[in-house]
Amino acid sequence: MSVNKGEVFAVLGPNGAGKTTLMRILTTQIRPTSGSAYVMGYDVVKEGDEVRRVIGYVPQEFSDWMDLTGYENLIIYSKVYGVTGNEARRRIREVLELMDLTDAANRLVSTYSGGMIRRLEIAAALIIEPEVLFLDEPTVGLDPAARRLVWEKLIGLNKERGITIFFNSHYMDEVEAYARRAALLNRGKVIALGTIDELKGSVSNDVVEFIVNNAELTVKVLKEVGDGVMDVNVVDEGTVRVMVRDADESLPILINTIFNHGISIRRVSVHKSTLDDVFLKYVGKRISEVEGKVSELRAVRRAVMRG
């Protein structure tokens, strides 16, 4: 498995699949029991120091000192990293602005919302001007608006600064919306890898259902459409199910065809394939159906509680 420079890459899997373990190996916290891994060309086991110099990391749990202000957190992290004086002040000002935290900088972190804490952690990771940003479940426990804001910031970093973003998630929608490529993980094994479109294309087709006044005729004419249409059949009286490769492309053609034969459509519904369908195909279960490890669940719940 490999991740390209400058891309947004997701590891998707249920709780306990090994996402966090993989990330902790890549960020040099633990050694792999077997195999090897490289970050920006550096071996995570033999060249840990070089790896640590080019990565930023945001763990799943909160990593700020709650009893200090946001600004003080950044000062401490920049000093630990070895950035001091004017250079530190410049970088702190810049990352605070980037993460929309300038106004809240002098407030204690214990007064922050969950989304602000996450953004402060991302700010702390950015102080070291990393080439790769590792985020473990970056939006767990955040409300939808806060999630969107965090992602807006992350995508901005990726686009404007070319920072490679590698994140773990068990939220499918998040992976589909923001990642370019993804790996599906289950029980410590990569079960599928590719761009989001490739992954979806590898398993299932989109499904379009029409409720029409003449089902027989609809089936007959749609079978002749050819390109993009995989299968057509009648589900029950008046309902026709069409399997297509890509609903966005085929839908206008299908509607036009039906319309041109004088059939009237009462209702159209489209079901697009999701990464969950991919997971279902390879594992036989949906992501939400796989039982997680208790420890990981506890960590998630703790994060949710604090958020």
Add this chain to the structure above:
Amino acid sequence: MSSFINAILAFVELEARRLKYNRTELYTRAVQPILWLVVFGPVMARVRALPTNGIPYVAFITPGVIMQSVTFVSIFYGLTIVWERESGILKKLLTMPVSRISIVLGRSSASIIRALFQFVIITPIALALGVRVEPNPAYLLLSLFIVVITAIGFSAFSIWIASYMKTRERFMGIGQAITMPLFFASNAIYPISIMPTPIRVIVLINPLTYAVDALRKTMIIGVLNGLVIDLLALIIFTVLFIILASIEFKRIIE
């Protein structure tokens, strides 16, 4: 090297900034040692049963009470590390380009602030109780050095313990179990000369004994005979636990 020192200073600064917001903790920590000096000391002094080589009893226990306070504060410093383990802070620190030894040394040094504060609160109270403290500034500097090295040593010891006791409850338990025996099995409140031999053996391997003995020499007695042995024991203890804690540090997040 400069980044090594920067990291250590950053951890000391962290502690100073946190204390700025939680000052009451500094004062509540001083309550217990003050009780020893104000209540226990004068009462025991009336018994006149302890051979203290002519030193008034309250003066005799002053270095003991200061050192007890310094070691308690330092031993419970590991609790901070346990808390940071439960949050993501330690994980994050381990992914930054700082060496583990600078994390351990920096965190241990951070407890110097609390330790010195104890010294600064307790000493005037001892003076007010009529304890004669050695006025020579060189001796005062030596006293401060002894406080500092003891604080670093016992904090490193507590960080080492924290890498085995990974939950707050377990750490609190072991902390309580260690601190009182450490205090009573030392020369803090009675001289070694009156102890039965088996206890004397334990007292002689207790690092607190050497810290108290050293401080008693520089602060009260004013005669430095044998100070080198005390300092050597303290330095060996401190270096040993900094190394052990650094080696075991990664274990804490596993």
